[in-house]
Amino acid sequence: MKKYQRLAQQLIEQIDLGVWQPGDRLPSLREQVVSSGMSFMTVSHAYQMLESQGRIVARPQSGYYVAPRAVSKKPAPPARVISDESVDINTCIFEVLQASREPSVLPFASAFPDPHLFPLRQLNRSLAQVSKTASAMSVIENLPPGNRELRHAIARRYALQGIPVSPDDIVITAGALEALNLSLQAVTEPGDWVIVENPCFYGALQALERLRLKALAVASDVKDGIDLDALAQALATWPVKACWLMTNSQNPLGFTLSAEKKARLVALLAAHNVVLIEDDVYSELYFGREKPLPAKAWDRTDMTLHCSSFSKCLVPGFRIGWVAAGKHARRIQQLQLMSTLSSSSPMQLALVDYLSTRRYDAHLRRLRRQLAERKQLAWQAMLRYFPSEVKIHHNDSGYFLWLELPAHLDASELSERALAHHISIAPGKMFSTSGAWRPFFRFNTSWGWGEKEDSAVHTLGDLIRQMLK
């Protein structure tokens, strides 16, 4: 093959790969000469050949462009949920989450609240502010443990709840998920036993799997939360190293542990010298009069790593979370320096700016009101359209509802059928390795309620009825 033919073939490959899309300008002859090291003649030959084949188009004074495709590719259908038992939980979770991102799919499976609930304009204003003031050295200043002012602002929010946390005990992370993962890694070795709830946030199960830890899943009730007697028994029986729990607005059940249970939980763990990794990402999304305390408020022995973020209540896209890690803060910084190095510097600065405007609490009040309203609307639609055999476990915080089909039905099958109608739900099997939650599913109620949503719940109801036959 001649040189120019090789170059032409290379360009065709690149076009087929999607590197250059129809309408894209190709590198100029001169640019191509520089980058390929070939002569002008060779490059020019290659382009002429592609032009004669109709693959590219020359525009005078402008350059070469990729020709429009004769037949446009069909967009891929939304990924299907594979309900085969042999599929590991990660693949199942990945499929459901990917499906819920398709713009054509109603994302009731999503773990994110509706992004339109967030103060985009003010956050963008803070971003603009950072673009005016960010200095070259801010990169270094915002390395782990993270921006000083931001850690300070977070410490003050703890202080307002009467929880003494020093800014030096806080490490800023890429969302709460990194905080939780680093915390777990900081206090365990592969093979250790860790307690989780059953059902629990799938991120906990994934983290255990990734770090080769063994799970003890303790039964949790949709109203009262984790069974502390069972927990006490587990602690007495197994050499447990850590406990990863959600104490407020638990995902997926929605319960908030009572103050008494939190106090007893902390005492139990302290008695067994077991670390609590507290996932508290929904703590701002209470519907009651008062923000519930985390279990950390009862901890007097520095045994609780409290993880949270701004992702669920202010701005998911910034990927900023934190852990109040006490004596573990240093180890967590080390682990972070080994894995992601740090959170992005402009994002930290933008949050500092936003928090300094003192609009955060007003935003949170509005957000809570909207979430409560939307949950109410979703619930009403379910009452209207779901057969009476479906049990709706209502709760008064956050944006999830936990639904229970009759015991012989499989929510994974419902999820699969619903996806065919461009509706996603999160089937119970995502939240446990035991398979015990097959008839359950989680439903995200944060989306603005309109005709489309209403009719989707109607469709879900019809699908359930078909499955009941």
Added chain:
Amino acid sequence: MKKYQRLAQQLIEQIDLGVWQPGDRLPSLREQVVSSGMSFMTVSHAYQMLESQGRIVARPQSGYYVAPRAVSKKPAPPARVISDESVDINTCIFEVLQASREPSVLPFASAFPDPHLFPLRQLNRSLAQVSKTASAMSVIENLPPGNRELRHAIARRYALQGIPVSPDDIVITAGALEALNLSLQAVTEPGDWVIVENPCFYGALQALERLRLKALAVASDVKDGIDLDALAQALATWPVKACWLMTNSQNPLGFTLSAEKKARLVALLAAHNVVLIEDDVYSELYFGREKPLPAKAWDRTDMTLHCSSFSKCLVPGFRIGWVAAGKHARRIQQLQLMSTLSSSSPMQLALVDYLSTRRYDAHLRRLRRQLAERKQLAWQAMLRYFPSEVKIHHNDSGYFLWLELPAHLDASELSERALAHHISIAPGKMFSTSGAWRPFFRFNTSWGWGEKEDSAVHTLGDLIRQMLK
């Protein structure tokens, strides 16, 4: 203890913890009433008590403020490098990196190039642009594998080097470090053997440790790079699963593998069905006429995961990197969804905007020129001040020099002594677990060269002379 005394004590604890610093405004009486649930009288009593103790100051019409401290705390001295053999490598690395961040310390140990080399104004302009255009839904759109346009722009840079990479094979990550870590995790199981260079980037050693992998460190030469005969032998002897190498401007040695060696490397690995994780973060920092190809350019069997980022050549603070992962792209997205979820959305958008201005290549040309000049200046100062027993291993890319003390000296000791003079260097022991590199150190030459830097090299020379006595 009465209620108001308890509140007062709580506030004192918070002040001692640094939650409220001297001069900070405390929550107002009203705010405190709301957050503590105590009565106005109780809160007011507590504040009055603290005022009478001189801990807080009332300012009419304004509120209560934390009183100035009688004796201000001394700033902590820069962390010392512990050269005790029993200290694990992570602690050593952490100490050195932390020390190099102290504003009072000359950061020759740093892995970052001088942040002043980056186009701050244009990047800030892109950030401002994002603040005008970012939509609520951009969060969802920029989830793994990451922003489509950004992956597209990266694929085009591969295409300009004649390397066919589809945008769909690229996953955007939190810097190259996350890309490398996820890649390693995607292709190994705990207990697997992995080949690294000796010496190598400490991040590779940390990742191996974290993922419980076994290291085979293959000798690398400061001029020619990794010993391929030794590599071939290792591949023939051990069941190696992956190979983590730097082919261009290796850290810490500085070599760039020749095209012949890269071709042979890829062929060798393919013959043994071993994955190459290619760390190519310095590829844009060549001083020659042409950008060197990565080993991936020779890969015909989709066995190379090519990792790079914008952190070393454009903007460290954004924390945006990527991996061209081919068939492993899906697995890497899954792993990312489990650990950090995604890279921050505004940072991805800002990069897309910056790259669309077509200023990137002009910036890179200027950056390369500046780095070459600064390396030259540092080298000249070393020639001037270092005793002739010190060997300076020059190289023509990137911003590191690799220095060799006489065999009986320990660079960790030099590092310790230098820190007492507020000068940091990166001792050889950071780059290997074998201890074989004790007399070596890495020196970051990217900093603007002035009197302070010159005199620091002078001091280093004197310290080495003292050690030689």
